[in-house]
Amino acid sequence: MAHASIVIVPGWRDSGPGHWQTLWAERLPTARRVVQDDWITPTRAAWVAAIERMVLEAPEPVVIAAHSLGCIATAHVSEAVARRVRGALLVAPADPERRAVLNDFAPVPYARLPYRSIVVGSTNDPYCPIRLTGAYARAWGSEFVRLPDAGHINVESGHGEWPLGQALLQSLAGDERVAASLFSPPLETA
Secondary structure (H helix, E strand, O other): OOOOEEEEEOOOOOOOOOOHHHHHHHHOOOEEEOOOOOOOOOOHHHHHHHHHHHHHHOOOOEEEEEEOHHHHHHHOOOHHHHOOEEEEEEEOOOOHHHOHHHHHHOOOOOOOOOOEEEEEEEOOOOOOOHHHHHHHHHHHOOEEEEEOOOOOOOHHHOOOOOHHHHHHHHHHHOOHHHHHHHOOOOOOOO
């Protein structure tokens, strides 16, 4: 059975213990997490290069699970590399123009992504207004899931394992066998 390669792209300051990205990275056997040299003062070139390297090294199909600034970095990935991606779950994208330290990620690309994508946003996300999140989804050609009062969809807003996110990720894996294998425990052999 084929397995989707999951590339987890954390946002600014990384995703700490208890965050759904951290839990998924620990639980999914095919998950690899993008690591940055500098989580505090990010540069677009370094973050995008790290994502592109990981996508190119992963066996296909590749599905990205990005959060916050990781969504914006994912949107900056080159078209040549993006062709290897089957889908992307883009959760609580950030507005890089709201904080000077994130300005290197602006302007945000407003081109259609060459793969299926789902943008998940919250009506009370402190890092990106829901109208802007919806604008990203429209520009990227993404399905849009609007969550009421879900904060930044992280540990602080009560999103640990996050079953809805798991279901959305599975839907992006495409092939039912691949999707079913994502969060299923491995079969034991006798």
